[in-house]
Amino acid sequence: MDKKNIYVHYVHMITESVATSRANMSALLKQVQAGEIVVVLDHGTPVARIEAVSEWQEEGYALMAKSLVKSGDLLPKKKSLDDSFFDLPMSDDQDGSVLKALLEERREGR
Structure with missing residues (x-):
């Protein structure tokens, strides 16, 4: 996974393109569960932020x-998705x- 790590207001974030995040969503969600914040970019423009729910x-x-x-x-909800x-x-x-x-x-x- 190609990642750029950025710091915004002293908060570490991982940036991913829309295409890469779509292809690697499971891995990104595991990183979010581990405390990372993921910013999804569309042609270099931030369009979404994925972070853990408190x-x-x-x-x-x-x-x-x-x-x-x-x-x-x-x-x-009937059952959880694997x-x-x-x-x-x-x-x-x-x-x-x-x-x-x-x-x-x-x-x-x-």
């Missing part, structure tokens, strides 16, 4: 998730048919 944030997210499940906007899930190859949807189907379902309210 305990109080985790409680807030759990409450938010409960509320979203109750309102029907989020399906309840880390190997993120190593699976992405589909090659050249014509965008998956996106078209999802947008059609959204329009129809399904």
